[in-house]
Amino acid sequence: MEYVIEMNHITKEFGNFKANDDITLQVKKGEIHALLGENGAGKSTLMSVLFGLYRPEKGEIKIHGRPVKIDNPNAANELGIGMVHQHFKLVHNFTVLESIVLGRETVKRGFLNMDEARKKIVALSERYKFQIDPDALISDITVGMQQRVEILKMLYCDNELLIFDEPTAVLTPQEIEELMKIMVQLVQEGKSIIFITHKLNEIKAVANRCTVLRKGKYIGTIEVADTSKEGMSEMMVGRKVNFVPEKKAQTPGDPVLEVEHLTIRSKHTGKNIVADVSFQVKRGEIVCIAGIDGNGQSELVSGITGLIPITGGKISLNGKDVTKESIRRKCIEGFAHIPEDRHKYGLVLDYSLQENLVLQSYYEKRFQKHGFLQFGAIRDYAQDLIQKFDIRSAHGATSVARGMSGGNQQKAIIARELDRNPEIVVAVQPVRGLDVGAIEYVHSQLIRQRDEGKAVLLVSFELDEVMDVSDRILVMFEGEIVADVRPEDVTIQELGLYMAGTKRRA
Amino acid sequence: MKKQGLLNFSASALAVICGLVFGLVILLCTNPAQALPGLGIILKGGFADGMSGFGYMLYIATPIIMTGLSVGFAFRTGLFNIGASGQFTMGAFVAVYIGINWTWLPPQIHWIVALLGAAVGGAVWGLVPGILKAFRNVNEVISCIMMNYIGMYLVNHMIQSLIYDPLRSQTQPVSAGANIPKAGLDQLFSSNNLNIGILIAVVFVVLIYILIEKTTFGFELKACGMNRNASKYAGISVKKSLAMSMVIAGALAGIGGALMYLAGSGKYMQVLDVLSPEGFNGISVALLGLSNPIGILFAGIFIGYITVGGNNLQLLNFGPEIIDIIIAAIIYCGAFSLLFKHLIGKLIKRTKKEEESV
Structure with a gap:
């Protein structure tokens, strides 16, 4: 069997620390090969080796059976290797077209000649149903679209091996589904994909084989179809993992956080991003704000914690009005905030x-x-x-x-x-980009807070998390709370309807 | 940590060497026969005339250490204080004004009051761009440049209407008590210009180092410089920090102005439509010193050293313009020390890798 790419017995050390210890990764033509491992397991290091950013102490890289030396990312590119990074590398005030040709501009007598590039990009976009406008500015398009621009960039360079570094971390469920379709289509056309992730559902959905790393070591390569999710996570973490966090029943106590008629008006559009929102979070309770990204959740939290000014309403902590308190003061009074954007x-x-x-x-x-x-x-x-x-x-x-x-x-x-x-923990997407072991850990920490009689306000876009962790679910749609339900009284399908704004029960 | 310091030092040193090579090329172009002796004179710098040259070097270094501190401090807190020139001028004016008029002060404290006045003058001139930045997000580079010109013309106007000596077209002399004490340094170095100003500058170097590295206030300022959003999230008052950074930077530059014109060296403020170069030299000093207070101290002394050497070049019939060009070239290369730091870091990494693979 010939492999598109082989990385054999790669060892990469930083001082005494072995980031990669004798790792082997072999990708067949036309397969989606998942690379699974916890944070810090050495996935990024391995990919950096492949891209010539690090030189390994030991091991060799072969492409189509021939040993190659990759000294820098350009060399990798010439060998047909392309990557969509977790944090996109796009210029925000460039158009889609400009971003894609950046670095490979076609030039006629010293002037840019974009016509051919445009043709090729439009053709690619149509073939994969990307529905992308080549003249839109990067800053104006959604994160999902930006990712497609990155994919187009790889296709534009005729890359054969495509690496996706945690591509779904930033996407909504619908976007994830579409990305999966695109990936499948790509391999059907003969491309090969390395899919870096720690979401087991996604591996199950699209990957053919999966290589597992743990703490810099090679654990094994498996056929995805033959292995259960539990089996994979055990390989990854080295022990059994609870997917559904354990939670004891608890009756909520007095309200800790009370939000009354909170309104935040956008300076630009004059519309209410958060419209007359009222709710309580009680002692020993995890309240989860669900909803599709961009329905005012971020603003609501920023308003509560004081990062952005609010237009109207009242916020109280343990019965004390803290609406006008400074961020420092709120922090001393017992607010903790795990922000959405950690960087x-x-x-x-x-x-x-x-x-x-x-x-x-x-x-x-x-x-x-x-x-x-x-x-x-x-x-x-x-x-x-x-x-x-x-x-x-x-x-x-x-x-x-x-x-x-x-x-x-x-x-x-x-x-x-x-x-x-703290008295109340406000956590926004606290497990975004984390692996199962870390997710389990974060959830158990939040639940411990609750069990100790503290209050937790959790904003999440992931329905599994919403259903498993919360004691009460508030669904936000267009700045309003459209549903206040308990997880045991509602199905995921029903939640989806609230999130889409087609149903209300407040 | 020690390695880092060595890396910084070697980067600055390399930058300086590059500047000297460039200077040699200029010397070769203008007067090939005298080029090598010329370079010798530059290299001898402050040591050429024995102790007096050394004293002169310290005298020249004092104000640019202060403006260098001003720029470097602001830079550490994420601001580019290009307004050191205006702050320097304002500080100098206030100091000279107090030196001339407040003769009722006892001489022991007259100069101290003048220094404090200079600090306030510079601080006010830093505060304006600081406040504009904090509350209206006006780019501090632009407001600082404008403040430079406003400061220069305002001071020109005030000199003429308040403390002008029309015969010599400069300010009146300050009263003796306002001059910074010499404390015997002038005799030690047989240099009339030298006074404890250089020691005052060293004290500020140490103070700023402690402020930046050891205090909670410095922690806040640095945090604001590196990530304003996270600082706000952590409850730090970003607006206050921005304004305070500029105030402190301005005060430092202002004191620099006082140290220059209260030296009793026969240097007077004149009514010229020229922004004071000490402010801009401060930028080079800060760059050469990699914004580290200790580095800035040495960078300032170095530039003083080169300047003295350059002035001595006149012995070989080099025109003063050529000397200025050479000094500027050296300073200019000094500004590349960051680049050199990067290069050296890379080089070290590569040799290490090769060593390991052998």
Whole structure:
């Protein structure tokens, strides 16, 4: 059997740390090959090796059976390898067309000649039913569309091996379904795909074979059809995983967070993004705000936590009006916020892990004396959290946050927020981009908060999460709450109807 | 951590060497016969005239260390303070004004009050762009440039209407008590210009280092510089931080102005339509010092050193313009130290890899 690409016995070390330890990945022509592993298992390192960003200490790469040397991404590109990165690499004020030809512009006497490129792109777009407007600005199109631009970019370069790095992390359920269709069509036409993910459902749905990594080691390659989800997750995590978090029944106590008639008007359109929203979150209760992305959930949370100004309404914590309090004040009163965008809000990426871990508490007496930071105390505290929350990084407390894997960045944020012993945890998409082991962990932490009599407000776009974790579900549609239901009284189909705005029960 | 420091130092050193090579090329072009002796003179720099040259070097370095600190500090907090020139001028004017008029102050504290006044003058000039940035998100580069011109013309006007000596077309001399004490440094270095100004600059270097690296306030400022959104999320008052950064940067530049014109060196503020170059040299100093206070101290002294050496070039009949060009070339290359840092880092990585693979 000939492989399109083989990476044999790859070992990549960073100092004493083996990011890849004797890993073998062999992809057949015309297959979707899943690459499965927890955060920090070495998937990204392996792909960086393939792209010539890192040179491995040991091992070889073969393409169509011939050994090749890949020194830089351009070399990889010439060999027909293309990648859709998790965080897209697009220029926001370029049009779709410009973004795709960027770096491979066709030129006539020194002037750009876009006609041919346009023809090719339109043809590709039609063939795969991308429905993309080549003249739209990147900043104006949805995330799903941006991803298609990235895919088009690979197809435009006639790449044969396409790598998708966690492509579904940013998509809505509908978009995921369409992406899957596209992937299947691509392999039918003879392309090969490496599909990096940790969502087992998706692997089950489209992948032919799957290679599993764990802590930098090669665990095995399996036929997806012959292996159960449980089996795969056990290979990945190294132990049995609970997909449905365990939860004891609990009767909610007094309200902790009360939101009354909260309204947020958009400065640009003058429309209400959040329209007269009222709800309560009680002690020992996880309330989940469900809905399709962009129906006002982010704004609602930003309004509650104080990141954006609200137009009207009242927010109370334990009966005390905190509407006009500063963010710092709210934080001291007992708000914890796990933000949606961890790079934009959650972390100062150029600060070290320990500095990020005290980002919300550096001013407390234990970390400063007369305005001077107590680095010893900060280090000890960070070490403690790193151990308690199992945050992994190359240099421990002094690692720069930017260099940490996404899952460990998220763990750092969660550690920081939960360790402050808050009254209410506001978490937006806390498991986005995390693997099953980490998801299980985050959910168990949120449930522990609830069991300790704290309140949790969770915003999620994933229905599984909504159904499994929450005690009560609020569905948002166009800035309003259209349903207030309990998970045991409702089916996923019914939730879908509320989310689409075709049904109401508030 | 130590490695990082070495890397920074070697990057700056390499930048300086490149500048010197460039300077040699200019010397070769203008006067080939004298080029090598010329380079020798530049290299000898502040040491050419023994202690007095050394003292002169420190005197030149003092104000640009302060403006360098101003720019470097703002840079660490995410702001590009191109307005050091205007802040410098404002500070200088306030200091000179106090030096001339507030003669009722006892001489022991007269100069201190003048320094404080300069700090306030510079701070106000930094505050305006800071507030515009914080509350209206006006790009600080643009508002700083405008403040430079406003400062220059305003000071010209105020000099003429308040403290002008029309005979010499410069300000009146400041009263003796307003001059910064020499504390014997002038005798030690047999240089009339030198006073404790350089020590004051060193004190500020240390203070700013502590402020940035060790205090909660510095933690907040840096956080704002690196990620404004996350800082807001963490409850830091971003607006206050932005404004405070500019105020501190302005005060530093303002004190620089005072240290320059209260030196008792015979240098007077004149009514010229020229932005003070010390402010812009501060940008080079900050770049060469990689925005690190300690680095800025050495970068400032280095530029003083080169300037003294350059002035000595006149002995070999090089025109003053050529000297300015060479100094500028060296400073210009100094600005590339970041680039060199990147290159050296890459080089180290590569050799390490090869060592490992052997």
